[in-house]
Structure formats: structure tokens, C-alpha cells
Amino acid sequence: MPELAEVEYFRKQWGRGLRQKILSVESHASKKIFRGTDVVALSKTLGGATLLGSEAHGKQMLFRFSNGGWLGIHLGMTGKLRIEPADAVALKHDHLILRQSRHSLILSDPRQFGRVLFHRGKTEPAWWRNRPAQILSRQFTRARVEQFLSRHGRAPIKAVLLLQSGFPGIGNWMADEILWQSKIHPARLAGKLHPRETRKLYSKIQSVSRAALRTVGKNDGDLPKSWLFHRRWEEGGHCPADGSALCRGQCGGRTTCWCPSCQKRAVHV
DNA sequence: TACAATGTTTTAAG
DNA sequence: CCTTAAAACATTGT
Numbered sequence: 001m002p003e004l005a006e007v008e009y010f011r012k013q014w015g016r017g018l019r020q021k022i023l024s025v026e027s028h029a030s031k032k033i034f035r036g037t038d039v040v041a042l043s044k045t046l047g048g049a050t051l052l053g054s055e056a057h058g059k060q061m062l063f064r065f066s067n068g069g070w071l072g073i074h075l076g077m078t079g080k081l082r083i084e085p086a087d088a089v090a091l092k093h094d095h096l097i098l099r100q101s102r103h104s105l106i107l108s109d110p111r112q113f114g115r116v117l118f119h120r121g122k123t124e125p126a127w128w129r130n131r132p133a134q135i136l137s138r139q140f141t142r143a144r145v146e147q148f149l150s151r152h153g154r155a156p157i158k159a160v161l162l163l164q165s166g167f168p169g170i171g172n173w174m175a176d177e178i179l180w181q182s183k184i185h186p187a188r189l190a191g192k193l194h195p196r197e198t199r200k201l202y203s204k205i206q207s208v209s210r211a212a213l214r215t216v217g218k219n220d221g222d223l224p225k226s227w228l229f230h231r232r233w234e235e236g237g238h239c240p241a242d243g244s245a246l247c248r249g250q251c252g253g254r255t256t257c258w259c260p261s262c263q264k265r266a267v268h269v
Numbered sequence: 270t271a272c273a274a275t276g277t278t279t280t281a282a283g
Numbered sequence: 284c285c286t287t288a289a290a291a292c293a294t295t296g297t
Contacts, residue, residue, distance in 0.1 A: 003275055032293070059276080077276050078294080093294085111293050113276055155287060164277085171275045232275095253289070255273075 002059065002075045004135070004169030005212035010081040011056045014063070014105045017083060017098070021050050022065070022105075026090065026097040032112040033076075033095050042118040045069040046098065051105075057131050058168025062124075069118070070125050076113030082106050132168050135209045142202045149198065153191020157201075159252025160190040167205065172254050173229060174212065178204045180228040180239075185263040186251045232257045 002010060025046050029039035050066035063071040073081070088104040090097060096116060098105040107116070119125030133139035148166040149157075161167055161175040170178070179186050182201045184193065193201065215222040223229050228246075231237035237246045239259035247260050 006275070074277085077274070110295065111274090111276090113278095113292070115277085152286075159287085162276085173275050254276090 002079065003171030003174050003212075004058065004209055005215065007059050007061060007075060007169065008056050008213060010075060010079075011054055011061050013081045013083050014051070014054065017051050017100055017103045017105045018053070019050060020100045020102065021048065022046050022098045022100060023048075024099045026099065028095060031095050033079075033107075033109055033114055034116050037116055037118050039118075041120060042069075042071070042116075045118075045120050046071070051098075051100075057128075057134060058164055059171070060128075060131075060168075062128050068120050068122055070120070070128070072115075072117030072119070072125065072127060073107060074115045074117075076109055076111060076115065078111040079107065079109035079114035082108070132165050135167060135169060135205060136213075140206070142199065145202050145205070146198060149190040149193065153189060155190055156187045156252050157184060157190045157193065158186035158254070158256055161205075162252055162254065169209065170205070172256075173232060174208055175252075176232060176257050177228050178208050180257075180259060180263060181208065183262050183264075185265045186256045186258050187265065228257065228259075 025043040027034070027039055027043060045067060046065055046069050048067070049069050052064045052066055054061060054063045059074060061073045063073070065071070084104045084106060086099060086102055086104055088106070091108065093108045093110040094106050095109060096107040117125070117127055133144060149160060152160045152163065158175055158179060161170050161178060162172070176186070178201065181204045182197065184197055184201060211223065226240050228240060231240060231246060238244065239246055239262060241259065241262055244259050244261040246257055248255060248257050250256065
């Protein structure tokens with residue numbers, strides 16, 4: 001489920017637990033979501049610690065605790081963070097619960113494609129360093145994007161937009177939205193775009209991300225009415241721009257939606 | 270029943 | 284070593 005804006009939304013869900021102590025930690029160490037993670041150390045360190053802050057980077061989140069505990073969370077396809085009263089009862093797919101005096105901070109993930117990481121130390125964990133430039137940061141330049149597209153020049157542009165090493169936070173619906181607004185067919189090769197298309201793409205990557213983040217905490221309906229987003233999953237949906245019947249197919253290993261008339265396979269200059 | 274689901278990771282091949 | 288494509292992962296809903 002969660003892409004850039006949704007991840008940010010979920011990160012904020014635990015916000016009411018800031019500056020409050022974790023009294024106890026409940027988890028099931030054998031669950032897949034904890035693969036490769038020392039759950040004993042996690043529980044021992046976070047128990048008694050205070051939640052000091054958090055940040056999101058693309059689809060990754062990092063929660064910082066008072067005694068050198070760092071909790072990394074990726075929500076995968078179906079992960080969610082929520083906050084409930086202190087005495088909330090764990091539901092079937094609740095894998096991690098941090099109990100505070102007034103709240104329970106809960107991570108759930110039915111499919112467990114998500115992941116929990118843990119680190120104890122004075123500085124940020126190694127897995128939180130060397131991250132790609134955030135889309136809305138100053139470092140996310142057009143030159144970087146062009147370089148990235150050319151490095152992955154023989155892959156379909158849709159697949160390249162989904163690479164987190166270049167576009168942290170972009171997921172399936174955002175990629176389709178960006179390509180539709182840029183009028184670029186998803187199967188076009190990343191290295192064969194016209195410079196004009198690349199410029200348009202670069203700009204839409206940023207504007208779609210900005211608009212998505214602006215609707216955080218509200219519902220998806222707050223995204224502009226004119227966006228493909230609202231028609232993507234409709235059976236027999238039509239292009240908001242010109243009314244053409246939308247196409248759906250596989251691209252970059254994912255279901256992809258596009259408008260066959262706005263997004264041509266071949267470019268006419 | 271069978272397939273698909275807003276995502277990585279692994280494996281194999283070029 | 285690098286890139287690309289396809290399968291795998293676990294669960295639920297249609």
C-alpha cells in the first residue's frame with residue numbers, strides 16, 4: 001500500500017507517542033517481518049526507552065530512542081502504523097507493539113513484505129546512511145535523473161521509476177500518474193526519451209510527489225480530480241484528459257495503466 | 270479456484 | 284562487476 005505520501009502519513013501516526021517512555025515491547029520474533037533482526041536486543045533496548053523522533057526517507061522510516069535505540073521500518077505492500085489506547089488488544093497481524101502509559105504504538109503487516117530493522121549505538125545505523133537523494137531535496141537535480149535514466153537506458157521507463165535507488169518513495173500508482181501526466185508510454189526505454197520528455201518527466205516527478213505529500217492525513221480523494229489516480233483501477237475507465245478507454249497491462253513486472261492516445265509508443269517530433 | 274494486490278529480494282541470464 | 288527480467292515471498296479478497 002504505502003508509497004511516499006502514505007509512508008509519511010503512517011510515520012506521523014506514532015507522533016503522539018513522542019517524548020514518552022516505552023514501558024514494554026510485544027513482538028513475535030519468528031515472524032518473517034523480523035528476518036535478520038535481533039528481536040531480543042530490540043525488546044531489551046526499547047523497553048524503558050523514550051521515543052525521541054522519527055524521519056521518513058522514501059518508503060523507509062527511522063525511529064530514534066533515548067538510549068541509543070534505532071528502529072527501522074519498511075511497510076512493504078500491506079504494512080501500517082497506528083496508535084491506540086494503552087490497553088489495546090493485539091490483532092491478528094500486529095507484529096510489534098510498543099506500550100506506553102497512554103498509548104500503544106502498533107505495526108501491522110498481513111503479507112509481511114515489510115521489514116523491521118534494529119540498531120543500537122550513538123550514531124545513525126549503517127543501513128540509514130548512503131541513501132539516494134530525496135525527490136524534493138536540492139540534491140535531486142535534473143542531471144542526476146538524466147544520469148540515472150541513461151544508466152538504466154535499456155529498461156522500460158516504468159520499471160526505472162520504480163527503482164528506489166533513483167526515485168525513493170515512488171511506487172506503482174505514482175509511476176503511472178507521473179508517466180500519464182508526462183505523456184510518456186510506460187514501455188518506452190528510459191535511455192530513448194527525447195530531452196524535452198526528460199525535462200517534463202523530471203518536473204512531474206517533483207510535482208506529483210509534492211501534491212501527494214500535501215494530501216497526507218486526508219483521503220486519496222483530495223488528489224486533483226483531473227488525475228489518472230481516480231480512474232486507474234476502474235473497470236472500463238476513461239482518460240481524464242481526452243476520454244479514451246484506458247489500457248492496462250504488465251510493465252516492469254507490475255500492473256500498469258496508461259492512455260493509449262495520450263501516451264504513444266512512438267514519439268512524433 | 271485461480272489470480273491479483275500502492276514492494277522488495279533473490280536468482281539467472283545477458 | 285553491472286543491468287534486466289522473472290520468480291519468490293505470505294496473506295487476503297474478488
